[in-house]
Amino acid sequence: MRDVVLHLVDSELVRAVQIRFVLAGGEPELPAWDQELWKRKLLYVFRDPEAAISAFEQVRYGTAELLRECAPEAWARTGRHPEFGSVTAAELLVRAADHAEAHADQLRVMRGDSG
Numbered sequence: 001m002r003d004v005v006l007h008l009v010d011s012e013l014v015r016a017v018q019i020r021f022v023l024a025g026g027e028p029e030l031p032a033w034d035q036e037l038w039k040r041k042l043l044y045v046f047r048d049p050e051a052a053i054s055a056f057e058q059v060r061y062g063t064a065e066l067l068r069e070c071a072p073e074a075w076a077r078t079g080r081h082p083e084f085g086s087v088t089a090a091e092l093l094v095r096a097a098d099h100a101e102a103h104a105d106q107l108r109v110m111r112g113d114s115g
Contacts, residue, residue, distance in 0.1 A: 001110050006044040007035055008103050009052040009059070015096040016063045022079040022089045023070060030079040030087070067093065 014033050021028040038044075067089075075090040087095075 001107060002047070002049050003039060003044050004103055004107055004110070005049045005052050005056075006042075006047055007039065008100060009056040010038055010042070011035070011099060012056050012059045012096065015092060015099075016059050018079065018081070019063060019089055019092050019096075020066070022077050022087070022092060023066070023074050025077055027077075027086075028079045030081045032082045063096075 010033070014031060018030045021030055070089075076088050078086045078088050079092075081087050
């Protein structure tokens with residue numbers, strides 16, 4: 001479960017940076033990351049899951065605050081992702097939400113929660 005939680009916070013951090021690059025304009029190249037490499041090199045085994053949850057909440061809050069203030073046309077700005085090609089700020093947000101929800105479901109199953 002620790003690995004899933006830490007993966008979630010790292011992916012949220014990466015997605016938050018990607019969204020910011022796209023909102024700033026100029027169709028930037030977006031960073032990708034190797035989640036297995038990060039798991040090993042960023043020492044998930046020693047990291048505090050509670051701190052990771054707090055970091056996730058803070059990053060998500062900061063991104064939500066930013067997006068609330070964006071002009072409507074900012075949502076359509078694009079960046080180039082090495083795996084997904086051209087993506088809009090709106091698409092990155094949907095990917096982040098879907099990703100977090102999928103892993104929340106995974107954690108519920110791991111805990112034995114039925115619903």
